[in-house]
């Protein structure tokens with residue numbers, strides 16, 4: 001399988017190449033040159049398979065020759081039979097006649113990002129071993145990505161990770177999930193300033209010749225195609241359980257960077273009968289405005305009780321605009337250049353037509369989010385996290401709006417464990433969710449991180465001084 005850039009001018013790469021590259025050299029994002037497609041009979045044949053076997057089947061066409069069948073099977077078994085605390089990996093829970101939750105938080109850091117990052121950590125090791133190289137991952141996090149990435153690479157031989165977080169601005173649970181991992185290849189940096197400042201340092205490092213001359217830099221954010229590919233799998237396993245391909249299902253997806261919901265679009269492209277994808281945002285609703293009105297314009301970010309969805313620009317949306325708009329890389333490059341200059345753009349008619357019919361979008365404010373937490377708790381005893389609640393609120397909006405056939409099951413992606421956001425849950429339902437036993441001593445473990453001043457040079461010098469993975 002070859003991958004092409006959404007901006008048309010970077011070289012095509014194979015799966016190994018896009019996994020290690022992250023972003024394309026022309027600033028675009030890699031997408032498969034064509035979508036692999038399963039027949040109904042092939043989908044039906046996967047019913048009842050364990051998660052890891054569906055993962056092998058769904059991911060194989062994307063990986064092509066980059067892994068042997070044995071390598072792929074071993075990696076999937078290692079990740080999906082060992083790293084999740086639920087034997088089904090991503091179990092479905094029924095809320096009422098129409099609504100279901102897909103629990104994606106049974107990994108080591110209690111959010112759905114583990115499902116893909118646990119795989120990515122092993123893909124990195126396999127490819128680096130083969131190339132006899134080392135990789136220095138530099139990233140910034142506002143919470144969930146950092147801990148999932150650290151848990152994916154801690155203790156590995158060929159990768160090291162420098163994770164920047166804005167000092168004092170991530171929750172205690174989120175910080176401790178990063179700083180209590182004690183491994184020589186893990187470096188936690190608490191940076192003065194906001195998440196955007198930390199993110200800006202990371203971007204600058206990727207363009208700093210002093211850094212790139214000595215270090216082979218890697219990225220773990222959701223622009224990495226391998227992450228999206230891993231997320232396609234749970235759309236298959238969940239739809240199969242509810243009767244696919246003989247019965248359609250719909251999904252409501254709490255959305256920030258448009259990665260998780262784009263994986264649903266990919267599943268539909270591969271032949272999975274998905275009736276509708278609901279894009280669920282909080283009040284930071286650039287994606288809702290883009291999908292409903294064609295208006296993609298970034299404003300300021302309003303902090304909410306769903307911090308992992310507090311975004312201004314949604315990187316993976318470019319992949320949808322490229323694919324749904326006719327795959328014109330030159331036009332996409334021009335459109336994104338204009339957007340980067342003005343922070344606003346209109347979707348073309350081709351893009352709007354390509355999106356219409358497959359997606360609807362709604363947002364939920366804090367009151368609606370709390371109400372969804374109450375509804376789940378009172379109706380079925382389920383304690384859900386606020387991100388999941390945004391999804392559930394939107395799923396119920398789509399029903400009252402007649403956007404969806406009343407007989408179609410709606411699966412809301414449960415993206416985090418409620419104990420990750422205990423304050424918001426307690427305010428909504430009056431109960432404080434306990435951390436699961438497997439992370440129960442989180443508050444007893446010793447933390448390790450360095451505090452750095454907010455300027456770029458201090459951060460860069462720290463990374464250069466402490467990195468083991470020199471190219472030489």
Ligand SMILES: *Cc1c(COP(=O)(O)O)cnc(C)c1O
Nearest residue numbers: 144256257258259260308415416
């Ligand atoms: C990252 C995250 C999201 C948003 O996912 P995207 O793929 O960026 O759209 C939603 N909920 C939680 C809990 C997250 O950690």
